[in-house]
Amino acid sequence: MLTALVDYNSGNLHSAHKAFERMARETGAGTIVVTSEPDVVAKADRIVLPGDGAFPACKKQLFDYTGLFEAISEAVITNGRPFMGICIGMQMMATRGLEYEDTAGFDWIGGEVVKITPSDPALKVPHMGWNNLHISNPHPVLDGVSEGDHAYFVHSYHFKATDPAHRIAHVDYGEEVTAIVARDTMIGCQFHPEKSQRAGLRIVSNFLGWKP
Amino acid sequence: MLKTRIIPCLDVADGRVVKGVNFVDLIDAGDPVESARAYDAAGADELCFLDIHATHENRGTMYDLATRTAEQCFMPLTIGGGVRTTEDVRNLLLAGADKVSFNSAAVADPDVIARAADRFGSQCIVCAIDAKTIAWDEDGTPTKWAIYTHGGRKPALDKDGHPMDAVEFAKLIESKGAGEILLTSMDRDGTRAGFNIAMTRTIADAVKIPVIASGGVGTLDHLVEGVTEGHASAVLAASIFHFGDYTIQEAKDYMASKGIPMRLT
Numbered sequence: 001m002l003t004a005l006v007d008y009n010s011g012n013l014h015s016a017h018k019a020f021e022r023m024a025r026e027t028g029a030g031t032i033v034v035t036s037e038p039d040v041v042a043k044a045d046r047i048v049l050p051g052d053g054a055f056p057a058c059k060k061q062l063f064d065y066t067g068l069f070e071a072i073s074e075a076v077i078t079n080g081r082p083f084m085g086i087c088i089g090m091q092m093m094a095t096r097g098l099e100y101e102d103t104a105g106f107d108w109i110g111g112e113v114v115k116i117t118p119s120d121p122a123l124k125v126p127h128m129g130w131n132n133l134h135i136s137n138p139h140p141v142l143d144g145v146s147e148g149d150h151a152y153f154v155h156s157y158h159f160k161a162t163d164p165a166h167r168i169a170h171v172d173y174g175e176e177v178t179a180i181v182a183r184d185t186m187i188g189c190q191f192h193p194e195k196s197q198r199a200g201l202r203i204v205s206n207f208l209g210w211k212p
Numbered sequence: 213m214l215k216t217r218i219i220p221c222l223d224v225a226d227g228r229v230v231k232g233v234n235f236v237d238l239i240d241a242g243d244p245v246e247s248a249r250a251y252d253a254a255g256a257d258e259l260c261f262l263d264i265h266a267t268h269e270n271r272g273t274m275y276d277l278a279t280r281t282a283e284q285c286f287m288p289l290t291i292g293g294g295v296r297t298t299e300d301v302r303n304l305l306l307a308g309a310d311k312v313s314f315n316s317a318a319v320a321d322p323d324v325i326a327r328a329a330d331r332f333g334s335q336c337i338v339c340a341i342d343a344k345t346i347a348w349d350e351d352g353t354p355t356k357w358a359i360y361t362h363g364g365r366k367p368a369l370d371k372d373g374h375p376m377d378a379v380e381f382a383k384l385i386e387s388k389g390a391g392e393i394l395l396t397s398m399d400r401d402g403t404r405a406g407f408n409i410a411m412t413r414t415i416a417d418a419v420k421i422p423v424i425a426s427g428g429v430g431t432l433d434h435l436v437e438g439v440t441e442g443h444a445s446a447v448l449a450a451s452i453f454h455f456g457d458y459t460i461q462e463a464k465d466y467m468a469s470k471g472i473p474m475r476l477t
Contacts, residue, residue: 014279014282014305014307014308015282015308015310018282018283018308019286052305052333052335052336053331053333054329054330057331088333122443124421124422124445125420125421126334126391126392126421126422128335128392128422128445129214129215129216129217129422129445129446130214130215130217130257130475131214131215132213150215150475150477152288153214154288154310154311154335154336154391155335156334156335171214172213195286195287195288195310197286200286
Protein backbone atom coordinates (compact mmCIF):
# COMPACT_ATOMS: atom_id res chain seq x y z
CA MET A 1 0.00 0.00 0.00
CA LEU A 2 1.25 3.42 -0.93
CA THR A 3 0.43 6.70 0.81
CA ALA A 4 1.46 9.86 -1.02
CA LEU A 5 2.33 13.00 0.94
CA VAL A 6 1.99 15.75 -1.61
CA ASP A 7 4.95 18.13 -1.71
CA TYR A 8 4.05 21.41 -3.37
CA ASN A 9 6.83 23.46 -1.84
CA SER A 10 4.80 24.56 1.15
CA GLY A 11 6.28 24.49 4.59
CA ASN A 12 7.01 21.69 6.92
CA LEU A 13 6.81 18.30 5.29
CA HIS A 14 9.45 16.68 7.39
CA SER A 15 7.39 16.44 10.58
CA ALA A 16 4.38 15.06 8.76
CA HIS A 17 6.56 12.62 6.85
CA LYS A 18 8.16 11.27 10.02
CA ALA A 19 4.84 10.91 11.83
CA PHE A 20 3.21 9.05 8.93
CA GLU A 21 6.29 6.88 8.48
CA ARG A 22 6.36 5.92 12.10
CA MET A 23 2.68 5.03 12.24
CA ALA A 24 2.86 3.14 8.92
CA ARG A 25 5.74 1.11 10.35
CA GLU A 26 3.89 0.43 13.60
CA THR A 27 0.65 -0.61 11.91
CA GLY A 28 2.08 -2.30 8.82
CA ALA A 29 0.39 0.24 6.57
CA GLY A 30 2.88 0.10 3.73
CA THR A 31 5.02 2.84 2.28
CA ILE A 32 4.93 6.60 2.68
CA VAL A 33 6.27 8.62 -0.22
CA VAL A 34 6.76 12.38 -0.46
CA THR A 35 6.05 13.41 -4.03
CA SER A 36 5.18 16.20 -6.46
CA GLU A 37 4.67 13.76 -9.34
CA PRO A 38 1.13 13.41 -10.72
CA ASP A 39 1.93 9.84 -11.80
CA VAL A 40 2.86 8.81 -8.26
CA VAL A 41 -0.24 10.49 -6.82
CA ALA A 42 -2.38 8.67 -9.39
CA LYS A 43 -0.99 5.32 -8.21
CA ALA A 44 -1.27 6.05 -4.49
CA ASP A 45 -3.84 4.31 -2.32
CA ARG A 46 -4.08 7.25 0.07
CA ILE A 47 -3.26 10.91 -0.30
CA VAL A 48 -2.21 13.45 2.31
CA LEU A 49 -2.09 17.16 1.53
CA PRO A 50 -0.21 19.06 4.24
CA GLY A 51 0.65 22.74 4.02
CA ASP A 52 1.69 25.76 6.00
CA GLY A 53 1.17 29.27 4.85
CA ALA A 54 -1.30 31.68 3.41
CA PHE A 55 -4.24 30.31 1.42
CA PRO A 56 -3.60 32.19 -1.87
CA ALA A 57 0.13 31.39 -1.90
CA CYS A 58 -0.43 27.70 -1.15
CA LYS A 59 -3.15 27.40 -3.80
CA LYS A 60 -0.89 29.01 -6.37
CA GLN A 61 2.07 26.82 -5.44
CA LEU A 62 -0.05 23.68 -5.73
CA PHE A 63 -1.37 24.67 -9.15
CA ASP A 64 2.12 25.62 -10.33
CA TYR A 65 2.83 21.88 -10.53
CA THR A 66 1.35 20.89 -13.87
CA GLY A 67 -1.20 18.12 -13.56
CA LEU A 68 -0.74 17.67 -9.82
CA PHE A 69 -4.14 18.89 -8.65
CA GLU A 70 -5.84 17.01 -11.50
CA ALA A 71 -4.17 13.80 -10.32
CA ILE A 72 -5.25 14.41 -6.72
CA SER A 73 -8.78 15.22 -7.79
CA GLU A 74 -9.09 12.15 -9.98
CA ALA A 75 -7.79 9.88 -7.21
CA VAL A 76 -10.05 11.35 -4.54
CA ILE A 77 -13.21 12.43 -6.35
CA THR A 78 -13.35 9.95 -9.24
CA ASN A 79 -11.71 6.94 -7.61
CA GLY A 80 -12.72 7.53 -3.98
CA ARG A 81 -9.27 7.13 -2.45
CA PRO A 82 -8.95 8.23 1.19
CA PHE A 83 -7.65 11.79 1.49
CA MET A 84 -6.43 13.81 4.46
CA GLY A 85 -5.83 17.55 4.36
CA ILE A 86 -3.80 19.14 7.14
CA CYS A 87 -3.98 22.84 8.07
CA ILE A 88 -3.97 24.74 4.75
CA GLY A 89 -4.35 21.37 3.01
CA MET A 90 -7.63 21.06 4.90
CA GLN A 91 -8.69 24.65 4.27
CA MET A 92 -8.24 24.30 0.51
CA MET A 93 -11.00 21.64 0.53
CA ALA A 94 -13.48 24.53 1.03
CA THR A 95 -15.43 26.42 -1.62
CA ARG A 96 -13.30 29.49 -1.08
CA GLY A 97 -10.80 31.12 1.22
CA LEU A 98 -10.89 34.73 2.36
CA GLU A 99 -7.32 35.13 3.58
CA TYR A 100 -5.90 38.36 2.05
CA GLU A 101 -8.18 37.94 -0.98
CA ASP A 102 -11.06 35.82 -2.23
CA THR A 103 -9.47 32.59 -3.53
CA ALA A 104 -11.35 29.60 -4.93
CA GLY A 105 -10.74 26.33 -3.09
CA PHE A 106 -11.32 22.79 -4.38
CA ASP A 107 -15.00 23.03 -3.36
CA TRP A 108 -14.98 19.45 -2.08
CA ILE A 109 -16.75 20.41 1.13
CA GLY A 110 -19.05 23.44 0.95
CA GLY A 111 -17.91 26.34 3.09
CA GLU A 112 -15.66 29.32 3.50
CA VAL A 113 -12.33 29.81 5.24
CA VAL A 114 -12.75 32.94 7.37
CA LYS A 115 -10.71 34.83 9.95
CA ILE A 116 -11.08 33.70 13.54
CA THR A 117 -12.93 36.43 15.42
CA PRO A 118 -13.02 35.58 19.13
CA SER A 119 -15.77 37.35 21.06
CA ASP A 120 -13.24 38.09 23.81
CA PRO A 121 -10.76 40.71 22.58
CA ALA A 122 -8.12 39.38 25.01
CA LEU A 123 -7.88 36.18 22.95
CA LYS A 124 -4.92 36.27 20.61
CA VAL A 125 -4.92 35.57 16.88
CA PRO A 126 -3.30 33.31 15.63
CA HIS A 127 -4.98 30.64 17.71
CA MET A 128 -1.75 28.96 18.72
CA GLY A 129 -1.27 26.05 21.07
CA TRP A 130 -3.06 23.08 22.56
CA ASN A 131 -6.84 23.05 22.62
CA ASN A 132 -9.25 20.27 23.51
CA LEU A 133 -11.47 18.70 20.86
CA HIS A 134 -15.24 18.63 21.04
CA ILE A 135 -16.39 15.81 18.79
CA SER A 136 -19.84 16.41 17.33
CA ASN A 137 -19.98 13.68 14.69
CA PRO A 138 -18.22 10.36 15.35
CA HIS A 139 -15.83 9.29 12.59
CA PRO A 140 -13.72 6.15 12.05
CA VAL A 141 -10.52 8.23 11.84
CA LEU A 142 -11.24 9.43 15.42
CA ASP A 143 -11.42 5.90 16.82
CA GLY A 144 -9.69 5.92 20.21
CA VAL A 145 -9.65 9.72 20.35
CA SER A 146 -11.80 10.97 23.21
CA GLU A 147 -13.88 14.05 23.76
CA GLY A 148 -11.53 16.56 25.40
CA ASP A 149 -8.29 15.17 23.96
CA HIS A 150 -5.77 17.88 23.07
CA ALA A 151 -4.48 18.78 19.62
CA TYR A 152 -1.93 21.38 18.51
CA PHE A 153 -3.28 24.32 16.51
CA VAL A 154 -1.60 27.23 14.83
CA HIS A 155 -3.79 29.27 12.48
CA SER A 156 -5.64 32.55 12.03
CA TYR A 157 -8.40 31.36 9.70
CA HIS A 158 -10.82 28.48 10.00
CA PHE A 159 -13.19 26.42 7.88
CA LYS A 160 -16.86 27.33 8.30
CA ALA A 161 -18.66 24.37 6.71
CA THR A 162 -22.04 25.12 5.14
CA ASP A 163 -23.51 21.76 6.20
CA PRO A 164 -23.06 21.11 9.95
CA ALA A 165 -22.88 17.38 9.22
CA HIS A 166 -19.49 17.97 7.60
CA ARG A 167 -18.01 19.40 10.78
CA ILE A 168 -16.71 16.49 12.84
CA ALA A 169 -15.04 18.36 15.69
CA HIS A 170 -14.42 21.87 16.93
CA VAL A 171 -12.61 23.68 19.72
CA ASP A 172 -13.73 26.66 21.79
CA TYR A 173 -11.79 29.86 21.27
CA GLY A 174 -14.16 32.73 21.90
CA GLU A 175 -16.30 31.09 19.24
CA GLU A 176 -16.58 27.57 17.86
CA VAL A 177 -13.49 27.03 15.71
CA THR A 178 -13.61 24.12 13.27
CA ALA A 179 -11.08 21.40 14.04
CA ILE A 180 -12.05 18.53 11.70
CA VAL A 181 -14.19 18.34 8.58
CA ALA A 182 -15.07 15.18 6.68
CA ARG A 183 -17.17 13.98 3.80
CA ASP A 184 -17.18 10.68 1.88
CA THR A 185 -13.56 9.49 1.60
CA MET A 186 -12.00 12.77 2.68
CA ILE A 187 -11.10 14.22 6.05
CA GLY A 188 -9.37 17.44 6.99
CA CYS A 189 -7.67 18.48 10.24
CA GLN A 190 -7.07 22.13 11.07
CA PHE A 191 -4.62 21.10 13.79
CA HIS A 192 -1.35 19.30 13.17
CA PRO A 193 -1.80 15.60 13.97
CA GLU A 194 1.94 15.12 13.40
CA LYS A 195 2.59 17.53 16.28
CA SER A 196 -0.20 16.45 18.59
CA GLN A 197 1.54 13.63 20.40
CA ARG A 198 -0.81 10.78 21.42
CA ALA A 199 -4.13 11.87 19.91
CA GLY A 200 -2.44 13.10 16.75
CA LEU A 201 -0.52 9.92 16.10
CA ARG A 202 -3.70 7.93 16.73
CA ILE A 203 -5.47 9.95 14.02
CA VAL A 204 -2.58 9.32 11.64
CA SER A 205 -2.66 5.57 12.22
CA ASN A 206 -6.46 5.44 11.95
CA PHE A 207 -6.27 7.28 8.63
CA LEU A 208 -3.70 4.81 7.34
CA GLY A 209 -6.08 1.97 8.15
CA TRP A 210 -9.29 3.74 7.09
CA LYS A 211 -11.38 1.85 4.52
CA PRO A 212 -14.29 4.15 3.74
CA MET B 213 -10.25 26.06 25.77
CA LEU B 214 -6.77 27.03 24.67
CA LYS B 215 -4.12 26.02 27.18
CA THR B 216 -1.16 28.02 28.42
CA ARG B 217 2.05 26.53 27.05
CA ILE B 218 5.22 25.66 28.93
CA ILE B 219 8.24 25.77 26.64
CA PRO B 220 11.64 24.51 27.74
CA CYS B 221 14.46 26.18 25.84
CA LEU B 222 17.74 24.51 24.94
CA ASP B 223 20.80 26.59 24.14
CA VAL B 224 22.70 24.75 21.46
CA ALA B 225 26.23 25.30 20.18
CA ASP B 226 27.90 23.10 17.60
CA GLY B 227 25.09 20.59 17.92
CA ARG B 228 25.35 20.21 21.70
CA VAL B 229 23.32 21.59 24.58
CA VAL B 230 25.57 24.06 26.36
CA LYS B 231 23.66 24.92 29.50
CA GLY B 232 23.77 21.78 31.58
CA VAL B 233 20.77 19.55 31.38
CA ASN B 234 20.32 17.35 34.35
CA PHE B 235 17.70 14.74 33.61
CA VAL B 236 17.36 11.52 35.45
CA ASP B 237 18.09 8.53 33.22
CA LEU B 238 19.38 10.60 30.37
CA ILE B 239 22.18 8.80 28.61
CA ASP B 240 23.79 11.87 27.14
CA ALA B 241 22.68 15.16 28.64
CA GLY B 242 24.56 17.14 26.05
CA ASP B 243 22.71 15.68 23.09
CA PRO B 244 19.83 17.97 22.12
CA VAL B 245 17.85 15.12 20.60
CA GLU B 246 18.05 13.13 23.84
CA SER B 247 16.98 16.22 25.78
CA ALA B 248 14.15 16.84 23.34
CA ARG B 249 12.97 13.28 23.73
CA ALA B 250 13.00 13.60 27.51
CA TYR B 251 10.96 16.82 27.34
CA ASP B 252 8.56 15.20 24.85
CA ALA B 253 8.00 12.33 27.28
CA ALA B 254 7.64 14.81 30.15
CA GLY B 255 4.72 16.53 28.40
CA ALA B 256 6.33 19.80 27.37
CA ASP B 257 3.95 21.74 25.14
CA GLU B 258 6.63 22.90 22.73
CA LEU B 259 10.37 23.01 22.52
CA CYS B 260 12.75 25.78 21.56
CA PHE B 261 16.30 25.35 20.25
CA LEU B 262 18.45 28.42 20.28
CA ASP B 263 21.60 28.29 18.20
CA ILE B 264 23.81 30.48 20.36
CA HIS B 265 26.77 30.63 18.01
CA ALA B 266 24.67 31.10 14.94
CA THR B 267 27.60 31.03 12.59
CA HIS B 268 27.28 30.02 9.01
CA GLU B 269 29.15 26.77 9.66
CA ASN B 270 26.79 25.99 12.49
CA ARG B 271 23.81 26.12 10.13
CA GLY B 272 24.35 22.64 8.80
CA THR B 273 24.48 21.31 12.36
CA MET B 274 21.13 22.94 13.14
CA TYR B 275 19.51 21.43 10.04
CA ASP B 276 20.75 18.02 11.08
CA LEU B 277 19.52 18.61 14.60
CA ALA B 278 16.07 19.69 13.43
CA THR B 279 15.89 16.56 11.29
CA ARG B 280 16.88 14.19 14.05
CA THR B 281 14.59 15.89 16.59
CA ALA B 282 11.58 15.77 14.28
CA GLU B 283 12.15 12.04 13.90
CA GLN B 284 11.88 11.53 17.64
CA CYS B 285 9.49 14.19 18.92
CA PHE B 286 5.90 14.80 18.02
CA MET B 287 5.50 18.25 19.52
CA PRO B 288 6.17 21.65 17.97
CA LEU B 289 9.76 22.76 17.62
CA THR B 290 10.96 26.35 17.26
CA ILE B 291 14.49 27.06 16.09
CA GLY B 292 16.19 30.43 16.36
CA GLY B 293 19.61 32.01 16.27
CA GLY B 294 21.25 33.58 13.25
CA VAL B 295 18.17 33.35 11.00
CA ARG B 296 18.58 36.01 8.32
CA THR B 297 16.68 35.23 5.14
CA THR B 298 13.57 33.50 3.85
CA GLU B 299 15.89 30.79 2.51
CA ASP B 300 17.10 30.16 6.08
CA VAL B 301 13.46 29.77 7.10
CA ARG B 302 12.69 27.36 4.28
CA ASN B 303 15.73 25.23 5.03
CA LEU B 304 14.91 24.99 8.73
CA LEU B 305 11.26 24.17 8.01
CA LEU B 306 12.30 21.50 5.53
CA ALA B 307 14.69 20.07 8.08
CA GLY B 308 11.89 19.69 10.62
CA ALA B 309 11.40 22.96 12.50
CA ASP B 310 7.78 23.98 12.93
CA LYS B 311 8.52 27.62 13.64
CA VAL B 312 11.54 29.74 12.96
CA SER B 313 12.56 32.69 15.06
CA PHE B 314 14.11 35.90 13.74
CA ASN B 315 15.99 38.25 16.03
CA SER B 316 18.77 40.63 14.91
CA ALA B 317 17.83 40.36 11.24
CA ALA B 318 14.31 41.60 11.95
CA VAL B 319 15.65 44.62 13.83
CA ALA B 320 17.94 45.47 10.92
CA ASP B 321 15.19 44.94 8.35
CA PRO B 322 11.63 44.39 9.67
CA ASP B 323 10.48 43.64 6.12
CA VAL B 324 12.23 40.26 6.32
CA ILE B 325 9.35 39.27 8.63
CA ALA B 326 6.85 40.32 5.95
CA ARG B 327 8.66 38.37 3.24
CA ALA B 328 8.86 35.25 5.40
CA ALA B 329 5.23 35.52 6.56
CA ASP B 330 3.99 36.02 3.00
CA ARG B 331 5.81 32.92 1.87
CA PHE B 332 5.36 30.53 4.77
CA GLY B 333 2.49 32.03 6.76
CA SER B 334 2.54 33.98 10.01
CA GLN B 335 2.00 30.79 11.98
CA CYS B 336 5.62 29.73 11.63
CA ILE B 337 7.32 33.11 11.96
CA VAL B 338 8.38 34.03 15.48
CA CYS B 339 10.18 37.27 16.29
CA ALA B 340 12.46 37.18 19.31
CA ILE B 341 12.85 40.50 21.11
CA ASP B 342 15.62 40.98 23.66
CA ALA B 343 15.01 44.13 25.68
CA LYS B 344 16.41 46.01 28.65
CA THR B 345 14.68 48.48 30.93
CA ILE B 346 15.87 52.05 30.29
CA ALA B 347 13.36 54.11 32.28
CA TRP B 348 11.43 53.77 35.53
CA ASP B 349 8.67 55.80 37.20
CA GLU B 350 9.09 57.31 40.67
CA ASP B 351 7.97 54.01 42.27
CA GLY B 352 10.71 52.16 40.45
CA THR B 353 8.33 50.41 38.04
CA PRO B 354 9.92 49.98 34.62
CA THR B 355 8.21 52.12 31.99
CA LYS B 356 10.43 51.91 28.91
CA TRP B 357 12.43 49.14 27.28
CA ALA B 358 15.07 49.24 24.58
CA ILE B 359 15.97 46.53 22.10
CA TYR B 360 19.34 44.83 21.98
CA THR B 361 20.65 42.57 19.25
CA HIS B 362 23.54 40.20 18.62
CA GLY B 363 22.90 38.15 21.70
CA GLY B 364 22.29 41.25 23.77
CA ARG B 365 25.61 42.87 23.04
CA LYS B 366 24.48 45.63 20.73
CA PRO B 367 21.87 48.33 21.46
CA ALA B 368 19.53 48.84 18.51
CA LEU B 369 18.95 52.40 17.40
CA ASP B 370 16.00 53.84 15.51
CA LYS B 371 16.50 56.04 12.44
CA ASP B 372 16.94 59.12 14.67
CA GLY B 373 19.71 57.42 16.62
CA HIS B 374 17.56 56.85 19.73
CA PRO B 375 17.31 53.51 21.52
CA MET B 376 14.72 51.41 19.69
CA ASP B 377 11.54 51.14 21.74
CA ALA B 378 10.49 47.54 22.40
CA VAL B 379 6.75 48.27 22.46
CA GLU B 380 6.81 50.15 19.16
CA PHE B 381 8.96 47.44 17.61
CA ALA B 382 6.57 44.71 18.80
CA LYS B 383 3.67 46.53 17.10
CA LEU B 384 5.75 46.99 13.96
CA ILE B 385 6.66 43.35 13.55
CA GLU B 386 3.07 42.34 14.29
CA SER B 387 2.01 44.57 11.39
CA LYS B 388 4.64 42.86 9.22
CA GLY B 389 3.06 39.48 9.90
CA ALA B 390 4.97 37.91 12.79
CA GLY B 391 2.85 35.17 14.34
CA GLU B 392 4.33 35.25 17.81
CA ILE B 393 6.76 37.22 19.95
CA LEU B 394 9.40 35.59 22.14
CA LEU B 395 10.10 38.35 24.64
CA THR B 396 13.23 38.07 26.74
CA SER B 397 14.09 40.47 29.52
CA MET B 398 17.82 40.93 29.49
CA ASP B 399 17.67 42.47 32.97
CA ARG B 400 16.23 39.26 34.30
CA ASP B 401 17.76 36.54 32.12
CA GLY B 402 19.71 34.11 34.30
CA THR B 403 18.85 35.94 37.54
CA ARG B 404 16.04 33.61 38.72
CA ALA B 405 14.33 36.78 40.03
CA GLY B 406 11.19 36.34 37.91
CA PHE B 407 9.98 37.75 34.60
CA ASN B 408 10.02 41.47 33.90
CA ILE B 409 6.27 41.64 34.46
CA ALA B 410 5.73 45.29 33.53
CA MET B 411 7.43 44.81 30.17
CA THR B 412 5.68 41.53 29.45
CA ARG B 413 2.25 42.95 30.23
CA THR B 414 2.80 46.18 28.31
CA ILE B 415 3.84 44.33 25.17
CA ALA B 416 1.31 41.47 25.49
CA ASP B 417 -1.47 44.06 25.81
CA ALA B 418 -0.15 46.12 22.90
CA VAL B 419 -0.33 43.32 20.31
CA LYS B 420 -2.91 40.75 19.19
CA ILE B 421 -0.35 37.98 18.60
CA PRO B 422 0.76 35.63 21.38
CA VAL B 423 3.69 36.66 23.56
CA ILE B 424 6.02 34.11 25.15
CA ALA B 425 7.53 35.41 28.37
CA SER B 426 11.21 34.60 28.84
CA GLY B 427 14.06 35.46 31.14
CA GLY B 428 14.33 35.17 34.90
CA VAL B 429 12.26 32.18 35.99
CA GLY B 430 13.40 30.79 39.34
CA THR B 431 10.21 29.49 40.93
CA LEU B 432 6.85 28.09 39.86
CA ASP B 433 5.18 31.28 41.09
CA HIS B 434 7.19 33.16 38.49
CA LEU B 435 5.58 31.05 35.77
CA VAL B 436 2.15 31.84 37.21
CA GLU B 437 2.91 35.58 37.37
CA GLY B 438 4.02 35.60 33.74
CA VAL B 439 0.53 34.55 32.75
CA THR B 440 -1.73 36.15 35.37
CA GLU B 441 0.13 39.47 35.69
CA GLY B 442 2.25 39.51 32.54
CA HIS B 443 -0.60 38.36 30.27
CA ALA B 444 1.77 36.02 28.40
CA SER B 445 0.29 33.19 26.29
CA ALA B 446 3.21 30.91 27.01
CA VAL B 447 6.14 30.77 29.41
CA LEU B 448 9.65 29.77 28.49
CA ALA B 449 12.24 28.56 30.96
CA ALA B 450 15.57 26.80 30.85
CA SER B 451 17.48 26.36 34.10
CA ILE B 452 14.64 25.36 36.42
CA PHE B 453 13.86 22.42 34.14
CA HIS B 454 17.35 21.54 32.96
CA PHE B 455 18.75 21.38 36.47
CA GLY B 456 15.81 19.34 37.68
CA ASP B 457 14.49 21.91 40.20
CA TYR B 458 11.04 21.16 38.86
CA THR B 459 9.58 18.78 36.33
CA ILE B 460 7.29 19.94 33.55
CA GLN B 461 4.46 18.07 35.24
CA GLU B 462 5.06 19.82 38.58
CA ALA B 463 5.02 23.16 36.82
CA LYS B 464 1.81 22.33 34.97
CA ASP B 465 0.08 21.02 38.09
CA TYR B 466 1.08 24.10 40.03
CA MET B 467 -0.10 26.51 37.36
CA ALA B 468 -3.38 24.59 37.05
CA SER B 469 -3.84 24.82 40.84
CA LYS B 470 -3.65 28.60 40.45
CA GLY B 471 -6.48 28.55 37.94
CA ILE B 472 -4.47 28.66 34.71
CA PRO B 473 -5.78 26.34 31.96
CA MET B 474 -3.07 23.74 31.32
CA ARG B 475 -2.80 20.60 29.23
CA LEU B 476 -2.35 18.04 31.97
CA THR B 477 -2.53 14.83 29.93
